[in-house]
Amino acid sequence: MQSIRQLAGLVALLAATAVAAAEPAARWDPVPLGSVRWRGHLGERLDLISRARITSPVAWERIYPETEDAFRRREDDRDHPRAGHWRGEFWGKYILSAVAAQRYYRDEALKERIARAVEGLLSAQEPNGYLGTYRHSAFAGPTTWNIWCRKYTLWGLLEARDLLGDERILPAARRFMDHLAAEFGPGASNIVETGLFCGLPSTSILTPVVMLYRASGNPRDLDYARYIVDQWSKHPDGPPDLLRRGCGDTPIHRWFPDIPPTRWTKSYEFMSCVEGMIHLHRVTGEAPLFEAARNLYGLIRDWERSPVGSVSLNDKFVGARGMLNTLAEICDVVYWNRLAFELFRHTGEPAYLDEFERSLYNALLVGASPDGTWGLRRLRTTHEHVPAHPHFLPHHHCCVDNLPRGLFQAVQATLWSDADGLLLALFEPLRAEIERPDGARVQIETAGDVWADEPFRLTVRTDRPTEFNLRIRRPYWARTVSVTVGGEAVSSETRGPWISLRRRWSGDTSVDVMLDIPIRAEVFDPTGNSWTAEQLAEQAREWASLGLARWDPEARKAVQVKSVQATDALPHTRAVFWFKGPVALARDARLGEWDPHRRWAFGAGEPPTPRAEPRSAPADIWKAWRLVWPDGATADVCDFASAGNTWDARSFFSAVWLCGEP
Numbered sequence: 338m339q340s341i342r343q344l345a346g347l348v349a350l351l352a353a354t355a356v357a358a359a360e361p362a363a364r365w366d367p368v369p370l371g372s373v374r375w376r377g378h379l380g381e382r383l384d385l386i387s388r389a390r391i392t393s394p395v396a397w398e399r400i401y402p403e404t405e406d407a408f409r410r411r412e413d414d415r416d417h418p419r420a421g422h423w424r425g426e427f428w429g430k431y432i433l434s435a436v437a438a439q440r441y442y443r444d445e446a447l448k449e450r451i452a453r454a455v456e457g458l459l460s461a462q463e464p465n466g467y468l469g470t471y472r473h474s475a476f477a478g479p480t481t482w483n484i485w486c487r488k489y490t491l492w493g494l495l496e497a498r499d500l501l502g503d504e505r506i507l508p509a510a511r512r513f514m515d516h517l518a519a520e521f522g523p524g525a526s527n528i529v530e531t532g533l534f535c536g537l538p539s540t541s542i543l544t545p546v547v548m549l550y551r552a553s554g555n556p557r558d559l560d561y562a563r564y565i566v567d568q569w570s571k572h573p574d575g576p577p578d579l580l581r582r583g584c585g586d587t588p589i590h591r592w593f594p595d596i597p598p599t600r601w602t603k604s605y606e607f608m609s610c611v612e613g614m615i616h617l618h619r620v621t622g623e624a625p626l627f628e629a630a631r632n633l634y635g636l637i638r639d640w641e642r643s644p645v646g647s648v649s650l651n652d653k654f655v656g657a658r659g660m661l662n663t664l665a666e667i668c669d670v671v672y673w674n675r676l677a678f679e680l681f682r683h684t685g686e687p688a689y690l691d692e693f694e695r696s697l698y699n700a701l702l703v704g705a706s707p708d709g710t711w712g713l714r715r716l717r718t719t720h721e722h723v724p725a726h727p728h729f730l731p732h733h734h735c736c737v738d739n740l741p742r743g744l745f746q747a748v749q750a751t752l753w754s755d756a757d758g759l760l761l762a763l764f765e766p767l768r769a770e771i772e773r774p775d776g777a778r779v780q781i782e783t784a785g786d787v788w789a790d791e792p793f794r795l796t797v798r799t800d801r802p803t804e805f806n807l808r809i810r811r812p813y814w815a816r817t818v819s820v821t822v823g824g825e826a827v828s829s830e831t832r833g834p835w836i837s838l839r840r841r842w843s844g845d846t847s848v849d850v851m852l853d854i855p856i857r858a859e860v861f862d863p864t865g866n867s868w869t870a871e872q873l874a875e876q877a878r879e880w881a882s883l884g885l886a887r888w889d890p891e892a893r894k895a896v897q898v899k900s901v902q903a904t905d906a907l908p909h910t911r912a913v914f915w916f917k918g919p920v921a922l923a924r925d926a927r928l929g930e931w932d933p934h935r936r937w938a939f940g941a942g943e944p945p946t947p948r949a950e951p952r953s954a955p956a957d958i959w960k961a962w963r964l965v966w967p968d969g970a971t972a973d974v975c976d977f978a979s980a981g982n983t984w985d986a987r988s989f990f991s992a993v994w995l996c997g998e999p
């Protein structure tokens with residue numbers, strides 16, 4: 338609380354701070370999306386999901402039209418004045434993924450479809466600027482998602498404008514924003530008092546508002562962004578108060594002792610607001626915005642992030658890192674990685690990449706069905722995942738529509754550039770072509786399955802001799818890293834986050850990276866959070882609360898079938914998660930024994946390290962190994978993202994290993 342007192346008045350200070358003339362430079366820039374193509378397992382998954390959901394003609398015949406149609410039907414407030422829904426988010430989310438897919442695949446037909454989609458959407462805009470899925474534009478009471486939906490419309494329009502260069506979009510966005518500000522803004526309804534969860538979903542429109550300002554240069558947009566941030570702190574004894582409390586060290590779920598966190602800490606809306614703070618900092622240079630965002634990221638990592646890289650319990654910040662039984666939303670993973678991406682970009686600190694990679698290979702990759710057509714609503718770390726059920730539109734769900742954006746962003750997190758050269762951050766097979774500032778064209782091809790202990794080979798090809806510094810991330814999970822360039826060993830005496838290869842590159846050069854990747858344990862400490870027995874029972878009920886969505890033909894709707902009970906929750910005890918690099922390992926019923934209550938004689942000390950022998954696995958499982966411990970005990974495991982991917986009892990699984998009594 339002391340830090341909050343010290344920071345009292347911060348908002349007033351911000352208002353008085355002069356706007357920086359120039360945006361602060363990023364430490365690293367992702368290379369443009371169309372310059373890199375993943376070619377390994379992740380690339381295959383991305384291609385499959387993109388085809389199923391975005392790039393194929395059938396996607397535009399069946400999946401897309403519902404999103405645009407919602408703007409003509411305007412049924413989101415059918416229950417007016419009691420409640421409003423969120424069909425309006427899907428146009429924007431879908432277009433954001435489509436724009437990313439177009440840039441990645443350079444697909445001209447897709448560009449044409451996006452242009453038609455924008456035209457179709459704008460034909461639903463009212464002369465007064467209103468463009469929404471609510472019949473009553475001003476209906477934004479405490480049980481609605483009206484402004485939240487408009488956030489995605491504005492965001493989708495602005496990214497489509499960047500892609501298409503269509504100058505009709507900006508005036509439409511201007512009218513859209515003026516209408517919004519006239520209904521929810523200074524002198525009108527207070528935006529932070531609209532919608533659910535204490536204004537977090539509504540005020541997360543901050544990111545596209547800042548994007549609009551960057552596009553328009555109109556001070557009204559910057560004023561509106563500042564207005565949003567200002568409103569967060571209007572009720573200092575209540576939520577959300579993101580900026581002031583965001584600079585303190587109290588975990589988010591304990592900010593307001595009299596207000597249960599489940600009433601307001603809606604995770605991805607919260608993180609989306611934090612991302613907005615980073616974007617606003619970019620245009621104003623106001624340091625407290627960035628420091629609060631960075632600090633909030635740290636609080637979420639320390640208090641909410643699970644070993645598989647998900648955050649929160651059932652989409653709220655409640656201290657989830659101290660819980661063994663995880664139930665987490667895929668949208669939360671997407672936005673958690675968005676934060677890591679932006680923070681790495683601006684700080685260059687490798688720890689953000691570590692977090693990004695952990696979430697990517699586990700909690701993000703688990704999000705789609707093996708055929709790529711659909712996705713999860715919640716992931717668990719044991720028993721069964723929770724598939725999505727459509728949100729009002731037959732082919733849409735928040736997580737299913739968000740997931741492709743998360744994967745395209747992961748492509749962008751693979752290869753970065755700065756004035757000095759390039760950084761390879763993830764060990765993925767890929768092909769990239771980049772133009773250096775001196776005009777030289779550099780091709781980089783990487784190959785090798787490092788999770789199968791193969792060497793990772795980069796082939797660097799230039800069309801003319803050019804000097805730059807090629808840096809390769811030195812991952813925390815490798816026991817040793819050795820590098821040869823053109824067959825000659827490179828000294829690895831200098832430690833640090835990157836292996837730095839500065840030279841004059843000419844013609845074809847092979848760089849071989851050997852990573853020694855032991856099986857690694859992360860121990861869950863049950864004493865980290867002082868939960869009472871009552872709290873643990875409540876968490877177990879929450880963990881079991883969501884069931885599978887199955888279609889009931891008589892009722893003609895998806896019904897929840899609860900296959901997991903609170904009594905299935907694992908006991909709150911010492912446990913181990915095993916990893917190969919960033920990849921969490923899980924037992925799965927298809928590989929044999931999976932009993933989640935089986936205890937392992939790891940005792941109180943460091944668990945003994947097993948060796949991993951590759952083994953065969955059924956289709957739809959990416960990686961499988963047999964772990965063999967020094968005492969002869971064995972376990973058959975697969976990668977976490979493949980475990981449980983039948984979404985039923987055939988693939989009951991567990992990434993949690995309960996320890997024996999110490």
Ligand SMILES: [Zn+2]
Nearest residue numbers: 666668735736
């Ligand atoms: Zn979601």
